[in-house]
Amino acid sequence: MVFSSALGELSEATPTQIVQRVRDAGIVGAGGAGFPTYVKLRAQIDTFLINAAECEPMLKVDQQLMPRQAARLIRGTLYGMRATGATQGIIALKEKYQPAIAALTPLLPSAIRLHILPDVYPAGDEVITIWMATGRRVPPAALPTSVGVVVNNVQTVLNIARAVEQQYPVTLRTLTINGAVAHPLTLTVPLGTSLREVLALAGGATVDDPGFINGGPMMGSLLTSLDTPVTKTTGGLLVLPKSHSLIARRMQDDRTVLAIARTVCEHCRLCTDLCPRHLIGHELSPHLLVRAVNYQRIATPQTLFSALTCSECNVCESVACPVGISPMRVNRLLKQQLRASGVHYEGPLHPADTMAKYRFVPIKRLIARLGLRDWYQEAPYQHIDWQPVQVVLPLRQHIGAPAQSCVKPGQYVLRGDCIANLPESALGAPVHASIDGTVTVVTDQAITVVRG
Ligand code: SF4
Ligand code: SF4
Structure with missing residues (x-):
């Protein structure tokens, strides 16, 4: 493979080292599922696919990270390919992500190509992305590896590059705050920041009786408390009037749904x-x-x-x-x-x-069908160096067993320190401090760290 100097220096980590560093960094699927990434990297397949569709209409994360961190995304893809033995890498994205296409195209080594997806929902459902980008169909209940593919989303692959090159864990999350807020935006915050603080950074709600969705309008869940912390899988915060059908439908209890x-x-x-x-x-x-x-x-x-x-x-x-x-x-x-x-x-x-x-559903039609025309905003990326006074870090931000605390109340930790871990044999991901501070509370569910 030939690399342009603009791509930056590649680590010489072996496949085994890549898998270990990704495991130690606590990387999980940032697209929402939270599957531990090191497990995916242990598969031997031929195609390493980056799912950059981001087809939830109100979320603007991956499409804005790609042009900003194009070289890192490609290096992360190359590490994923090295670990899995893949001979081709595919970055599947939409034609409307022109800044990303312009940034990535001159950097692409011969083994990696872009695949342009139609602007439809759900182009980012991993099974559908695989079909659209490779023509292969994953059988029902089977894994993508059954057709020789491993899929990761953009933020996951950026985390892979950081873990392999700097051996630095996941302590940050980029997310979009959109809908009925004063300043819709996309920003990066330390994990464990409360969604209440995130909402304030977007200028607060602009409707009197707001309802909240944790994630996008199609797959996001009803948020019952703004004290909920940002985790490794939080894609966005969507604010709408409580009377909006997307909130009202989510508030229906199971009995009503069945009736x-x-x-x-x-x-x-x-x-x-x-x-x-x-x-x-x-x-x-x-x-x-x-x-x-x-x-x-x-x-x-x-x-x-x-x-x-x-x-x-x-x-x-x-x-x-x-x-x-x-x-x-x-x-x-x-x-x-x-x-x-x-x-x-x-x-x-x-x-x-x-x-x-x-x-499949064209995104423009989907926005209209969901009643989001009045709430749809571009949510541009803003660099805000947010330093929360306190973070609450859940011990299960992933599929698998919860991590076990390895710190005690009163202990001082630095950003990046491992504060909860699992045995090597257990499926799961360690958790790291996202700020410098003192551990104040440790429960079975979460660890609280207070700055200073
Ligand atoms: S949510 Fe509905 S449309 Fe989507 S996969 Fe399930 S049954 Fe099909
Ligand atoms: S009316 Fe029944 S069959 Fe028709 S879309 Fe609704 S659930 Fe499906």
Whole structure:
């Protein structure tokens, strides 16, 4: 491989060293899932894919980090390729991210290419990104490695580069604050900063009775307390009037969701016709699962088990259903029951729908459908050196076992010190201090550090 000097110096870390440094740095999937990244890097595959679609309409993180840190992103991709033995790297992004394309293109080594995704939702669902960027279809319930691919998002790969080159852990998070706020913006803060402080940095809410979503409008969850800390997987804070349908729908309890599903389904099948997983050939058919709420005894176990393959992309609830049913919430409830029973799904991969690529949702239409036209803002990146007085660092910011505290109240820690860890054999990620300060509280859930 030939590298331009603009790319910067590459570490000579071996694949084993890369995996270890990524593990020690506590890197997890920053796209939301929080899967420990070192586990992905242990796979041997041929394609290392960077998911830079960022298709949640109000989030503006990856598209603004890419032009600012293009060389680091490519170096991180090269480390990922070295660790996994991949012979090609793909950065999958949208044509509208022109500053990113302009910054990345002159730096690309021959083994890495850009792939331009359509501006549709959910182009950033990893299974859909793989299909769009490589033509390969991940079978239902299988991992991307089954088709020779490992996927990571932009912030994860930037963290990989930092861990490999500087052996520096994850202590910061970049996120977007958007919607009904005075100054919508994207910024980087120490992990553990409260979302209340983050909201204040965006000038506060501009509506009298605001509701809050932790993440984007499609996959984000209802935020019940602004004391919630920013974690390794926090993509954004979306502020809307509490009366907005995106807040009101999330406030519906499970009983109400099931009652609506039982009474008003028209069996129109639109939810299935637009379900991205169904479109690429998975068995998942949300209209059958909604029907199963009423007629569970006549639904086959296979039909019920397919709920486990729902990505919770929210297309069926927010875009497809004309009568206000949430097949996604029905699936979520089914998943809880099935997982508690230890059920695993294995199912066929049917041919993809020949009209699939026309059935994804154009982002402009999605914004209108979600009632976000009045709240959509560009949220430009601003460098703010935010120094919180206190951070609360959850011990589980990842999939797997919670990290175990290795500090005590009263102990002084420096930013970057490991404060909670796991045995090497356990799936999970260590947690590091994000500010210099004194540990004041240690619980099973979180560690509090106060500056000074
Ligand atoms: S949330 Fe709905 S549309 Fe999305 S994968 Fe699940 S069933 Fe399909
Ligand atoms: S889109 Fe709504 S009404 Fe139509 S089948 Fe699906 S759940 Fe029923």
